[in-house]
Amino acid sequence: MAKVIESISEWNEIYNREIKGKKSLGFVPTMGALHKGHISLIKRSVKENDITVCSIFVNPTQFNDKNDLKNYPITLDADSILLENEGCDYIFLPTKEMIYPDNYRYIVTETTFSKTLCGAHREGHFDGVLTVVLKLLNIVRCNNAYFGEKDWQQYNLIKDMAKALFLDCNIIPCLLIREPDGLAYSSRNTLLTPENRLKAPQLYRVISSNKPLDVMKEDLRNLGFRVDYLEEVEGRILVAAYLGNVRLIDNVQR
Numbered sequence: 001m002a003k004v005i006e007s008i009s010e011w012n013e014i015y016n017r018e019i020k021g022k023k024s025l026g027f028v029p030t031m032g033a034l035h036k037g038h039i040s041l042i043k044r045s046v047k048e049n050d051i052t053v054c055s056i057f058v059n060p061t062q063f064n065d066k067n068d069l070k071n072y073p074i075t076l077d078a079d080s081i082l083l084e085n086e087g088c089d090y091i092f093l094p095t096k097e098m099i100y101p102d103n104y105r106y107i108v109t110e111t112t113f114s115k116t117l118c119g120a121h122r123e124g125h126f127d128g129v130l131t132v133v134l135k136l137l138n139i140v141r142c143n144n145a146y147f148g149e150k151d152w153q154q155y156n157l158i159k160d161m162a163k164a165l166f167l168d169c170n171i172i173p174c175l176l177i178r179e180p181d182g183l184a185y186s187s188r189n190t191l192l193t194p195e196n197r198l199k200a201p202q203l204y205r206v207i208s209s210n211k212p213l214d215v216m217k218e219d220l221r222n223l224g225f226r227v228d229y230l231e232e233v234e235g236r237i238l239v240a241a242y243l244g245n246v247r248l249i250d251n252v253q254r
């Protein structure tokens with residue numbers, strides 16, 4: 001039975017009594033509305049560790065758009081069943097007050113890579129991500145933390161933060177998981193209109209086409225996407241584009 005943890009002190013008790021020095025601990029931080037992408041991280045953690053914790057916390061500090069935060073899907077009952085079925089041991093459900101007792105006075109800022117790509121037009125987004133991940137890693141005290149390559153820039157920033165701040169935890173990348181039609185699984189996919197949901201897999205098709213970047217951008221615009229960015233970094237094509245007001249991201253190895 002996956003146990004729900006609703007306070008940090010409750011987790012500290014369990015950690016000190018049952019885990020510390022005895023068992024390996026895997027951790028999967030999420031914002032909930034779980035899908036097969038998240039589940040692949042859970043499966044990997046369950047396989048590689050004695051105990052797995054999944055946190056569900058819609059982190060307000062990483063949303064620069066208040067409507068995006070307001071509309072973010074919440075499906076806690078379904079999430080609990082999925083986690084239970086995968087053999088996840090603990091579901092950590094912190095509140096905003098628990099995570100930010102300092103009212104977000106202390107912030108982790110990366111000065112370079114975080115200002116590009118997903119950070120270029122979303123001010124403070126990665127400050128919010130890095131700060132919440134550092135706090136969660138400090139609370140949970142896992143051996144291994146799992147992050148999806150769907151958010152390739154985020155994974156790299158977290159990996160570099162762990163190194164820069166000497167965190168005692170492995171940051172483990174996990175493959176991007178796609179729906180059968182090629183669309184990368186995302187909690188935001190459920191917000192697409194039926195018409196845009198049909199169009200959405202074209203994002204993957206276009207960035208896999210091996211055409212010059214400008215041509216890919218043009219192809220996406222012609223299909224009705226509003227392109228936020230499309231760039232090549234370290235041999236990888238990275239894209240963010242809107243369909244209606246839903247922002248989709250994806251990436252492929254060139």
Ligand code: AMP
Binds near residue numbers: 038178
């Ligand atoms: P989120 O709930 O969007 O914050 O995502 C939680 C974790 O799941 C992050 O490490 C994401 O990169 C990962 N994730 C989300 N979607 C996918 C996917 N389609 N494939 C693999 N990992 C994913």
